[in-house]
Amino acid sequence: MPAFERHIFVCHNLRPEGAPRPSCTADGRSDLHAELQQKAKAAGLGNRVRINKSGCLDQCEHGPMVVVYPDGVWYGNVRPEDATAIVNEHLVGGCPVERLRVAEDCLNTKICPHRS
Amino acid sequence: MPAFERHIFVCHNLRPEGAPRPSCTADGRSDLHAELQQKAKAAGLGNRVRINKSGCLDQCEHGPMVVVYPDGVWYGNVRPEDATAIVNEHLVGGCPVERLRVAEDCLNTKICPHRS
Secondary structure, three states, rough: OOOOOOEEEOOOOOOOOOOOOOOOOOOOHHHHHHHHHHHHHHHHHHEEEEEEEEEOOOOOHHHEEEEEEOOOEEEEOHHHHHHHHHHHHHOOOOOHHHHEEEOOHHOOOOOOOOOO | OOOOOOEEEOOOOOOOOOOOOOOOOOOOOOOOHHHHHHHHHHHOOOHHHEEEEEEOOHHHHHOOOOEEEEEEEEOOOHHHHHHHHHHHHHHOOOOOOOHEEEEEHHHHOOOOOOOO
């Protein structure tokens, strides 16, 4: 049994200006992380889930990135305003938010059409 | 199917001096993260696993902390010299390193005997 029902990692990577791959945060900060934390707390999830910041999740072309474990569900292009759907539909309801999921073919590959 | 066979998060939290809970890194750096990366690469795991840095995993009294997903296996008091066992026994062999696991009763609780 894991310590948390679900463990969510929000990429906080910030690359130097002009880097060939994009950054998940514009300035090393993320309203998305704070929104997810607040919405999860408000939904009564308390310490049943944990919302963590992480280093680069290596899916940069699809960022801002979020991954939910133990489900192994990857969300891409996630905005702070998506936090409510992730918390209510996935963390509370148990159903991943399909519109935010990154296609399997685009995960963990160097030949994704989104990578130049 | 997750993007990685296994996804490992190594806590890199650094608290201010005198903070009531301990830090997983003494100076914000971690030889453990580098060792895990090097050993995983040497074992031929390449992009089948990812070794990430993370923010505070909230199991500070048992740090330095590592969590392995999707297994949900939590390791505590992990030293750089433990990287070989984690990679060879768990990531390659599929068997968690029992001597490094944090007891279930000590995870995600405020009344653990290790917390003052």
